[in-house]
Amino acid sequence: MPKILVADDNQDMLDTLSRIFVLYEFEVITVLNGKEAIRKARDEHPDLIILDGMMPEMDGFDTCKILKADVRTRDIPVVFLTANYIELHHRLKGLELGADDYLLKPFNSRELVVRIKSILKRSELTQRLRTENNVLVEQNQTIEKRLNKIEADAPGGTHLIVDPETGLYTYAFFLEHLKNELDRLKRYDHRLSVALISIQKKEKLKDLLGIHLFNFLVIKIANFILKMMRAADILAFKKDEGFYLLLPETEKEGAQKKISLIRRAIEEQQYLDEDMINSLQVSKKKIADLSKIHFFCHLMALTAESGAVPDADELLRVLKSDSHCLERTREINQKG
Numbered sequence: 499m500p501k502i503l504v505a506d507d508n509q510d511m512l513d514t515l516s517r518i519f520v521l522y523e524f525e526v527i528t529v530l531n532g533k534e535a536i537r538k539a540r541d542e543h544p545d546l547i548i549l550d551g552m553m554p555e556m557d558g559f560d561t562c563k564i565l566k567a568d569v570r571t572r573d574i575p576v577v578f579l580t581a582n583y584i585e586l587h588h589r590l591k592g593l594e595l596g597a598d599d600y601l602l603k604p605f606n607s608r609e610l611v612v613r614i615k616s617i618l619k620r621s622e623l624t625q626r627l628r629t630e631n632n633v634l635v636e637q638n639q640t641i642e643k644r645l646n647k648i649e650a651d652a653p654g655g656t657h658l659i660v661d662p663e664t665g666l667y668t669y670a671f672f673l674e675h676l677k678n679e680l681d682r683l684k685r686y687d688h689r690l691s692v693a694l695i696s697i698q699k700k701e702k703l704k705d706l707l708g709i710h711l712f713n714f715l716v717i718k719i720a721n722f723i724l725k726m727m728r729a730a731d732i733l734a735f736k737k738d739e740g741f742y743l744l745l746p747e748t749e750k751e752g753a754q755k756k757i758s759l760i761r762r763a764i765e766e767q768q769y770l771d772e773d774m775i776n777s778l779q780v781s782k783k784k785i786a787d788l789s790k791i792h793f794f795c796h797l798m799a800l801t802a803e804s805g806a807v808p809d810a811d812e813l814l815r816v817l818k819s820d821s822h823c824l825e826r827t828r829e830i831n832q833k834g
Contacts, residue, residue, distance in 0.1 A: 500618055501525040503544035505535035505561065506579075507553045511603075515548070515579075518607045519614075532556030536564055539571045546618055549597075551580030551588070558583075559591060566596035575617045579603060579610075624711060664716050664735055672734035672742050677810045679746055683800055684807050689746075691753035694796040694817055695723070695761065696740030703791070715769055719791075722764050726756065739818070740794075750799030757824065761795050795824045 502524050504515050512528040519526045527542055529535050531553045539547060547565065549558035558578055565571045578592045581603035589600040598617045601610065659671045682688050697703065697719075704712045716735060723733055723741060732744040745753055769791055798817045800807065808816070816822060 499523055499525050500546065501527065501542065501544045502546050502548060502614070503527045503529070503535060503538055503542065504548045505529045505532060505553065505558070506548075506550040507531060508550070511550075518611065522611050522615075530554075532558060532561030535561050536568075536571075539565060539574060540568070543570075544574060545621070546575045546577065546614060548577050548579050548614075551578060551583035551592075559595060562592065562595045562597055572596075573621075575621050577601060577614065577617065579605065624714065661735065664713055664720070666717070666720055667732060667734040669734050669736040669742065672732055672736075672744060673810060675732055675744055676813070679744065680800075680807055680810060680813070689749045689799070689801050691745040691748040691750065691797065691799040692813065692817060693743040693745065693753065693757050693798075694740055695743065695757070695764075696794045696796075698792040698794060700740075718769055719764055719767075722767060723760055726760050726763065748799070749801065750797075753797055753799050754824070757795050757797055761793055761824075765790075765792060767791075796822045797824060798822055 502519055504512060504519075504526060506512050506515070506528075507530050509530070512530075516526045516528060527538055527544060529538055532549070533556045535547065535549065536556075538544075549561055551558045553561075558580065562576050562578075565574065565576060575598040576596065578589075578597050578600045579602075580588075580600075583589075583592075584602055592600045598620075599613055601613065659668060660666065661668050676692065679688075679690050683690055703715070707715065720733060720735065720741065723743070727733060727743070730746055732742075734742045734744075736742060743757075745756070748756070796817050796819075798813060800813075
């Protein structure tokens, strides 16, 4: 039974909301001000918190700010339900503080319950996605501890190794290793492939999902990629560009085969199930954008016989061009 904490300074309103939610089989906790709401949230760990805007001792905005800053309560969904702060700038302020919805009184009880259930479902799906990726995060934490020592021992090593939002290697870490591999290529009989896998319509997906769900999506995609990589390979993520893969001792033919297999595998996955899509409350047109995720794959392969070895910046600039995009190249060949 979902547990809801309701904070409102009007006892009649608390009684009304309690009757509504109990009717729909919710457990309800009520408090009369923001300070009490914070204490109850920390003690009771409700599944969702409803805040009135204007309350004595501490209003809803300050209460929400404190809840979202506290590691014990920051992941609990918050909904404003107010009759006093009704202007657009009030609503924007509440949402910017981290609220999941901003509703006005008087309200339709059925609509209120539907919205609350939708937010709870979305929260549940988010938690499920986080749980599914715990293995990857734990693996990267272990790697981070080991590599932090390497970083500390390296002269001038100041870059973060693991992105705290996704648990993946940072682009800076990838770039350092790419430079090392290019130096090896200049001196030895060495093979190297570098790939970039980018999400098509990335900005549209980010807008629809929100940053937190988008980060979970990134980690989930990374899980599938990692399963097809060797221990010597490096996978990093750059927010504006995509997944970078460093494949030492991999020639062009082998790299093309591997990247094609990876692309096919990650495009076959259903990342967002029906419940998750429905919980986002988006139009049917937008649902079509969420139902299937596609990728662009760029690849460059180098050997000691390739001629002059480019520096890392030049290599990455060329890598991102259409001439090294496998999908674009395939389209050109088909037209030819």
